[in-house]
Amino acid sequence: MNVGIIGFGKTGKAVASVLLESKKTKLQWVVRRSRLLEHRSVPEFLGVESAEPGCIHSKEEFSADELFSRFPVDAVIDFSSESGLEYYGDAAADHGVTIVSAISNYQKTTLRRLHKLSKRTVVMHSPNITVGINFLLIAAKILKTIAPYTDIEVIEEHFKMKKEVSGTAKIIARTLGMEVESIKSVRAGGIIGVHEILFGFPYQTVRLKHESITREAFGNGILFAVENLKGKPKGFYSMEDLLLPYFKLQGSGSGWAEG
Missing domain, CATH: 3.40.50.720 (NAD(P)-binding Rossmann-like Domain)
Structure with missing residues (x-):
């Protein structure tokens, strides 16, 4: 092609x-x-x-x-x-x-x-x-459908100089029906991009995590x-x-x- x-x-x-x-x-x-x-x-x-x-x-x-x-x-x-x-x-x-x-x-x-x-x-x-982020989004939607009662947290990590909240994290939050203001942000060193969705069940925890190693x-x-x-x-x-x-x-x- x-x-x-x-x-x-x-x-x-x-x-x-x-x-x-x-x-x-x-x-x-x-x-x-x-x-x-x-x-x-x-x-x-x-x-x-x-x-x-x-x-x-x-x-x-x-x-x-x-x-x-x-x-x-x-x-x-x-x-x-x-x-x-x-x-x-x-x-x-x-x-x-x-x-x-x-x-x-x-x-x-x-x-x-x-x-x-x-x-x-x-x-x-x-x-x-990225294939990984989009797989993560689909998997997260499926899990929320299976267990709508779970506690959900969205965490994003990026390089120290990035000021705004990750656009990808905002998309994840909106997709899961969460407020953008609830996103947890970490800024440190030269992290390219890490996005994690934490599902808190009563007796177990599921973490869906994607990390961009290079562009x-x-x-x-x-x-x-x-x-x-x-x-x-x-x-x-x-x-x-x-x-x-x-x-x-x-x-x-x-x-x-x-x-």
Whole structure:
């Protein structure tokens, strides 16, 4: 699958390295706001051995329509900012390019625009596109449905300089019907990101915990997304939509070994 990336910050670079190393995708290009690094090769810049073009372009160089016409891709991956959609959204839909957005904070108007674009092409949005976090969210919802009487706490840990409460933690809290103000935050050292959901039963405790070790985890999520969006009809999808089919396990009774 040919892909392009919008945005080349810390996370965009980490995702690009994962895509370059994968045999499932071919990185055609990266688009960034700045003209710095223009026409550089992403593999060469990141020090990754790859024959993929991965050319860096600036938004000023081409319109999105020109970009998709000259360098066709099957999917565009957005790790830029909320305004990035203004650059490529309509052109992607016109060219039938799948949109995979990993922007964490969209205004309601921008989300509405994403939904509108999904009538013309395949669109997926995930504020945190790691497989682990989205698995955690589904598992937490299932556990709360099984045992709605449990005490629930959401704890998030991040690097010392991060001031605001984690956006992912807010999503977890809202998903579980909790007040955002109840989130417990820890700030220390260079922690990239830890999210934990604690379920307090009367006689047992269940902890669901996810830890981001490096930003490459977002790249793994992108690979999962583009692979599972293949062949999907036009429409709006979430990571939950892609993960839920994997929860339909074929069981043969008790998992306990006999003997």
